[in-house]
Amino acid sequence: EVQLVESGGGLVQPGGSLRLSCAASGFTFSSYEMNWVRQAPGKGLEWVSYISSSGSTIYYADSVKGRFTISRDNAKNSLYLQMNSLRAEDTAVYYCARDSPPRYFDLWGRGTLVTVSS
């Protein structure tokens, strides 16, 4: 089955860190660009970060630049998001999404909830 499964969410204090993972299966992960998209409770969708298929090209939203790091391990069919210096406004469901050119998201995981609170 073609799917993406996120993990690693949870409750963290402001200023803390968390690492999200996204496990891909059922398709050739190494051939696809990938993204993280988040959704704060009751709010709309916000694109967070992009990584090319090889990992050589990376982009971030201004809201997370300098705090979040996207990476991938094609041998493990996995995508990651290292989140540091977390703020209350980072509270959201984080989705990983497969990118089909030109940058539409045709496969989404079910999401993992990150709550930043003291």
Added chain:
Amino acid sequence: DIQMTQSPSSLSASVGDRVTITCRASQSISSYLNWYQQKPGKAPKLLIYAASSLQSGVPSRFSGSGSGTDFTLTISSLQPEDFATYYCQQSYSTPGFGPGTKVDIK
């Protein structure tokens, strides 16, 4: 950054109605516009890509049109499973989503 707006922000409609949602970009994005459907507690689902191309498996009652700055998503005959929130997304530059349009039951 390219700003995306949608109208209306919400609408009430009945089963069988024709529904139209508009998305506008702050600058021309050619046909780099995609539409998603999201139901409560679920991940978004791609409906339309490149402004007018129907994603595989999506019912033909969904259609998209437009280019440049103005785009439209049309549901030709609303079905019970179509009550959801719809988002447009531009892929001309770093991706950005519209604020969403919630379609609920009249």
